[in-house]
Amino acid sequence: MAALPSSSAATAVARLNAAATAAQRDAETEAEAYERTHVHGVYQAIAPHFSATRHKPWPAVALFLHAQPPGSVGLDVGCGNGKYLGVNPAVIMLGSDRSPALVALARSRLGRPDDAGIQGVTKIRSEARSAATTATSTDAAGSAVSTGQGGGAAISDVLVADGLSLPFRDAAVDFAICVAVIHHLSTRARRQDAIRQLLRCVKPREAGSGQVLVYVWALEQGASRRGWDEGGEQDLLVPWVLKSQTQARAQKECRHGQATSKDVNTAVTNTGGETPSTATASAGEPGDTQTAGVASQTDPVFKRYYHLYRKGELEEDVLAAGGVIITSGYERDNWWVVAANGTPSSRPEQ
Amino acid sequence: MKVLTLNFLTCAVKSCKSSSDSFPLHPKDAELAKDDVEINPQLLANVLPRLDWNALRTTSTELGFPSLPDQPPSPEDLTADEKMLQELHSLLMETQIMEGKLVCGHCGHEYAIREGIANFLLPSHLV
Ligand SMILES: [Zn+2]
Numbered sequence A: 001m002a003a004l005p006s007s008s009a010a011t012a013v014a015r016l017n018a019a020a021t022a023a024q025r026d027a028e029t030e031a032e033a034y035e036r037t038h039v040h041g042v043y044q045a046i047a048p049h050f051s052a053t054r055h056k057p058w059p060a061v062a063l064f065l066h067a068q069p070p071g072s073v074g075l076d077v078g079c080g081n082g083k084y085l086g087v088n089p090a091v092i093m094l095g096s097d098r099s100p101a102l103v104a105l106a107r108s109r110l111g112r113p114d115d116a117g118i119q120g121v122t123k124i125r126s127e128a129r130s131a132a133t134t135a136t137s138t139d140a141a142g143s144a145v146s147t148g149q150g151g152g153a154a155i156s157d158v159l160v161a162d163g164l165s166l167p168f169r170d171a172a173v174d175f176a177i178c179v180a181v182i183h184h185l186s187t188r189a190r191r192q193d194a195i196r197q198l199l200r201c202v203k204p205r206e207a208g209s210g211q212v213l214v215y216v217w218a219l220e221q222g223a224s225r226r227g228w229d230e231g232g233e234q235d236l237l238v239p240w241v242l243k244s245q246t247q248a249r250a251q252k253e254c255r256h257g258q259a260t261s262k263d264v265n266t267a268v269t270n271t272g273g274e275t276p277s278t279a280t281a282s283a284g285e286p287g288d289t290q291t292a293g294v295a296s297q298t299d300p301v302f303k304r305y306y307h308l309y310r311k312g313e314l315e316e317d318v319l320a321a322g323g324v325i326i327t328s329g330y331e332r333d334n335w336w337v338v339a340a341n342g343t344p345s346s347r348p349e350q
Numbered sequence B: 001m002k003v004l005t006l007n008f009l010t011c012a013v014k015s016c017k018s019s020s021d022s023f024p025l026h027p028k029d030a031e032l033a034k035d036d037v038e039i040n041p042q043l044l045a046n047v048l049p050r051l052d053w054n055a056l057r058t059t060s061t062e063l064g065f066p067s068l069p070d071q072p073p074s075p076e077d078l079t080a081d082e083k084m085l086q087e088l089h090s091l092l093m094e095t096q097i098m099e100g101k102l103v104c105g106h107c108g109h110e111y112a113i114r115e116g117i118a119n120f121l122l123p124s125h126l127v
Helices: A006-018 A022-052 A059-066 A100-109 A119-134 A137-143 A188-201 A287-292 A313-320 B041-050 B053-062 B075-080 B082-094
Strands: A073-077 A092-097 A157-160 A175-179 A211-217 A235-241 A249-252 A262-267 A301-307 A323-331 A334-341 B026-034 B095-103 B110-114
Touching: A022 A100, A022 A188, A022 A235, A022 A301, A059 A175, A059 A211, A059 A323, A059 A334, A073 A188, A092 A100, A100 A157, A175 A188, A188 A211, A188 A313, A188 A334, A211 A313, A313 A323, A313 A334, B026 B053, B041 B075, B041 B082, B075 B082, B082 B095
Parallel strands: A073 A092, A073 A175, A092 A157, A175 A211
Antiparallel strands: A211 A334, A235 A301, A249 A262, A323 A334, B026 B095, B095 B110
């Protein structure tokens, strides 16, 4: 399907909004419950293990961050363990994530003082530290945020928030990034709403300012071994095995059990679409040893919901959310777009 | 959570965002801590124009800090006034709320801060 011109996308959204009914509110509640099980619950459970496999920033994201002028204030919505908070130490990052466990990890990476308190949090922090010590030297180098020299990184901050109900004031910040997050929302209306929230928080478009970077997993992954490509199912449950020494198999399922599970005859690893290491490079990453003691019975498998974006779909969603496209591209199994606020007249009525 | 961060935050409830009462959020029962952050005059000068100064004055008073001037200092003011530079640096960059609540002046919802982390997840009836 060809990309919709912005006017027809806006019309489609206006029609959707006009048709909002109690039935749709039910669907919204269902979508929230679904994401609670297949996204939020999973990240809470796998947080330390997940974090230990997340060190290297995506090149397109690092490039975007380094292009921001010193003293800029930016958001990282869905910041996870905070690996992007210190990429450009000259800017101030405000990170948010839906998972309190990941935010606690991100905060410990920022080197904030421990105030001895709730045991659970202290435990998570020590797990993060042991994961960092067992990491390879390159990973270890990337695992701590540089907070010296009184730069922006020293005052970056994190908080717990839902991307659909962000607590930032309108036009509060210079830029925003949202990496590997929006593909976890289970309806198109919610994915577009998440983009709308990002656009709301950044300043109006100005030379190089007010930009939003969105990065999502692509359907077109012909070069990877996951077996997904153009024309395939876009809504999947992707397994995360808590002890990845075990060779995980890709399981492909349609949502809500509409179809039976189909095994894809390729190996999949826990790297998912979120880290620029290859499938093989991720095997035996430091998270394994750290969680080995936990998995006493069989290795627990958590299934995360993903919407794989087809070519052009991310741009359509940005337009529907009232944004304009500045640049867009494809990088290692992911689609990305740099967007800004459109003119007020192009925004859908709401 | 840094005092600087508070200046960018409002209530997470959608219907509160259009109300001027929802910003800034009001600290309640706040326990403060102080980070040791190297002073960076250039960064401070870059950040000041990005702040809502009136909101910062409110926050400063509510947290028991000395009252701030009516207008934000210019970069020249900061260079000339070492004490002002030091005070703003300490308030914005070094002061953290470790425990307590943030209260919305519009809907009254209280967001908890624990271990220095504010939680803005809403109960389902407020989403
Ligand atoms: Zn409120």
